[in-house]
Amino acid sequence: MRLEERWGWVSMPFRRETEPTGWVETAKQKEALARLHVMVDRGYLGVLTGEIGSGKTTLIRRFVHELNPLTYHPIYLSMSGLKPKDFYGEILRHLGEEAPFSSVKAKRLFQERVEQRSSQGEKQLVVIVDEAQDLSDMMILELRFVMNHQMDAKSLFPLILVGQPELRKRIRLRKYEAIWQRIGLSYHIGGLTEEESIVYIRHQMKQVGAGMPVFSDSAVHLIHGASQGIPRIINQICTQAIYDAALNGHEVIEDKHIHRVLIDQQLQRGAV
The missing domain is CATH 1.10.8.60 (Helicase, Ruva Protein; domain 3)
Structure with missing residues (x-):
């Protein structure tokens, strides 16, 4: 039996694969969801952190479930040591484009495709990078370009970094100061009371x-x-x-x- x-x-x-509709909300999770929606509405570079097992991925699943599929095109990335070439290639593949082998060409095509989508009024991209504490140094530095294609221009899509508490400590390092200053909103999920x-x-x-x-x-x-x-x-x-x-x-x-x-x-x- x-x-x-x-x-x-x-x-x-107590299964791992909790469905979004069967999720129980706490005050912290409601606040986290509210901030995630603000990140999207304002096109922010956002940061969501939490301890291992605190429910970050479940929260992101719930958040994506709440996004209007007629308005938004969410892209979820989770790759250890993500590098700029990987990032641009994965975004392009999600958009139905064949990623060039050259990272320079991939970056150029990414920029063109994102600007084209914006000008034509296509669904807004929402890019979520999980396990972001493992991003390569090059990728963290590249975020400045990813979020601003032109000098001090408004970002064309929100980018949400999700990771363990080390992510906050890492992007506060002096060499990432320009990235830290671009973060529009952040939140840390603690344990349940x-x-x-x-x-x-x-x-x-x-x-x-x-x-x-x-x-x-x-x-x-x-x-x-x-x-x-x-x-x-x-x-x-x-x-x-x-x-x-x-x-x-x-x-x-x-x-x-x-x-x-x-x-x-x-x-x-x-x-x-």
Whole structure:
């Protein structure tokens, strides 16, 4: 018997592939979404950062889901060590163009195509670069050209950099001062509060059809403290606790299940 069948759920909760429509909003996420929309409306170079597992990619999926497909053409890039040639080539491919082998020609074609789209009133590009803390030095410096094709001209499209907290520290370096000054808006996603963690866990259970509370209040308190409110870590602890409870024939997840999960995680990391 599958685990969800044992519990009478329609599927397993705390899955990574959360649908945008099933997402639970917190105050921080609402604020982040609002700022992302401002970045797009004003054509900003924007920055969104958050700890590993804080839900940045899920947030971006929700944001793209909210964009009007008749007005915007979102392009999502996630490539370690992204270089200018890669950037221009990927944008051109998303626009249906064959990218020239020469980086100079690719850059020129990119500029021509973007300006053409703007003058003809085509859908506005929205470029999102994920894992931006890993951008190459050349790519960070190239952002000045990407956002301004002509001297002090208004940017023709918004560009949103998404990454871990190191991204902020990196672009504050003196050699990137010209880039830092061009950032129109930024936001950092922190962990959930304990109240938000409670809402998050209850929402996950409701989504799979749980008819009664599965996690005790004290168990949720332990989960929040161990995870620091990071959704991915909450998911891991809750999933392992569900398996532990099922293995022992228990219907409610209590402190003892969470303690066993946390001890096992420490053993796996070699911390005990």
